[in-house]
Amino acid sequence: MMDPPDSETPALADFIGTRDSFLVIRDPQLAKTGSQARAQLRSLPFLAQFGLRNIAHPGIYDNGLRLVEYDLVANETLRENGVDDVEFPLVHYVSQEMLTGELQDEDSTFDEQDVVRRLLRARPTDTTYVLVTDTSTPKMPRLTKKPGKSFIDEFECSVADYKGLLKRYLQYNLDSALPLSTTQNLYFHQVSAHHKRAGIEAGSIPDLFDYTRIPADSPAWDPLYYLIREDVDQVLEDYSERIREALRSWTERGPTQKVANSMLDMIERVDFEEDRLDNYRYRHQKDT
Template sequence: MEYNHRAAGEVTANELEFPLLHVVTQDGITEHGEEDLVRGLVEQSQAEDGTYILVTDTTAPKTPTYTKKPGRSIVDDFPPIAVRDYASLTNTFLEDVLEARSRIPVVDTRNVFFHAASALHAEAGAPADSIEAVFDYTEAPPDSPVWDSARYFLVHDLENVLEDYSEHIREALRSWTEKGDTQKVANHILEVLQVCDYDASKLEDYRQRDPEYR
């Protein structure tokens, strides 16, 4: 499916069009600046009868700045919203789509990106049993989706990465993961960017190289 990627930190709700898929954790909403965006998109989708799919790690995403009553979520504020349990959806994806090939324990993450990468790594005989392992770029298969993560920072966020290095990468990763230490993953991404001199063409050459010679 073709789509246009927009970074949450670079847009406001009125700049976006529906249908729209938005992936963010509850922590990303409340702690990392996406609360206004989520609330604005919900309100705009209701007003325009647009399709807004919010993929998050809770069935009751909260925007506490807008909802003063403790425990109240956007589902309470906007009754027409349909809620699907993410845990059951990911279970279906892991079993039916990945055919249980991911080596990462579900208790560690339900992020389907990581599980898809793990399944591909396992088939290729590459490290696959943890999030950190699949981000070891010295071992990652050339067709692994983890290369897209490194490429993302080069294409969309290079200026900030050069300024803040691993801290900025770690902050970005926190909005992609439910929990856990992101520092080791950030270090792997930073290492491969440094090896490739922050150059997209060199990153592509490195990706295509046999892991034995990386």
């Protein structure tokens, strides 16, 4: 069995088996837009295992819920303010449509070519820069001299498929009861493995958030604290819909409404108070 990575030492290159510090990770989920736009951040809990917590991604992915803690700089901020203050190691979420300027919404056009190019030129050569995108041959046509050529041909880098990396990690490090076909988000697999060790149902995502049964040390409690902190004034009219939408950036499909309802039921039970949530969480564990 492979030991879990040391979270204080970024070792993703070692896990991939390369000496390159520029890494391209292909996750086709980033290609989905519009009504299908979901789970773009599913790789983030996996990358966080390797100490990578400086994250750049579009503001549209930030739906108000973080399953792991990270420091965010929005891609829009990089375009507006430049890259001089960016801290490395850095994980950067950019789809191919964002690289070419083909992705637009009501407010703006996403065009990350200049930002990515400046980051590649500005970063220390021995510092990790991870570009998460939806293709293994990302292109920046305005800045690459040869038409149709991927810009990774210009920079020394390694390309890996996210699903393959996660599958290998789960095989050697985690005994999850969730099928990989259910989710490719490591966070849910971590919760599943935790519950499986505790001897409770862990084979579906809604089961992981049954707060009447899960152990007090389960990672599934953590999002509740984040939700409470983010809306301390309880100003949102439809909290269930808000949580469901917040889950979109993390889950590929399926019963997000059931999970949102479970989270909302527990938050309302403790009247949106962290102290009361603590009391319920640990008293319930003691009683069981």
